[in-house]
Amino acid sequence: MPDTRPSIQPLADDRLQELSKRSVLVTVIRRGGPKILEASVLPALLFWVCLVFGSLGLAYAAAVAWLYGSLAQRLVRRQRVSQLLVLSVIGITIRTTVAVASGSSFMYFAQPILGTVVTGGVFLASLIGGRPLIARLADDFWPVTAEMHQNPRIASLFRGLTILWAGAHLAIATITLVLLLWLPLHTFVLAKQLSGWGITCSAIALTIGWSHRTACREGLVTKPRGRRPATPVRPG
Secondary structure: OOOOOOOOOOOOHHHOEEOOHHHHHHHHHHHHHHHHHHHHHHHHHHHHHHHHHOOHHHHHHHHHHHHHHHHHHHHHOOOOOOHHHHHHHHHHHHHHHHHHHHOOHHHHHHHHHHHHHHHHHHHHHHOOOOOOHHHHHHHHOOOOOHHHHHOHHHHHHHHHHHHHHHHHHHHHHHHHHHHHHHOOHHHHHHHHHHHHHHHHHHHHHHHHHHHHHHHHHOOOEEOOOOOOOOOOOOOO
């Protein structure tokens, strides 16, 4: 029988897709931006607004309602549910339940620190299982084919990025703990988001640069050809 296994050879030159880092960033934003807004940015912003202009209880309810509403809407419409949304729903459920049961707002904000540390540990632990966590999350941000998953250098990229994001989560946990211990609640909520997004955006930039370089080396994409310099005209 003929071998029907997919080939991992790079595309021919006339089929290579020219992609700059900027175009990769645009694609990532278009594909993953709405997921990040839905699962992280908007519920955090909604929580802060309700906390400042309402109460802590209202902030709890608003964040939970947003995430569960987003999940229910996708299930009813039979749309794909992103891994980010699933993780956010699980996280908000646990932290809100513990905070309400204990009657402590400190527990509500301390739990994500522990959760972030655990997430960083999960990233590292996934390396042992043979399939790094980044390989599972990558499709939320970029269309990854089966051939790409089988490529040894792409697999190495996923391992490296998994370590990168484990470090980012541990850094966020450390900074969040320091801010929680030293800042008042309203200031902490805003500072926590800004610092967390700053670290996350830095990790995203490193991820895009690293991924783009690897894709170019593997012949999956090519860098856009710049304009050729004009040939100087010699005086006659």
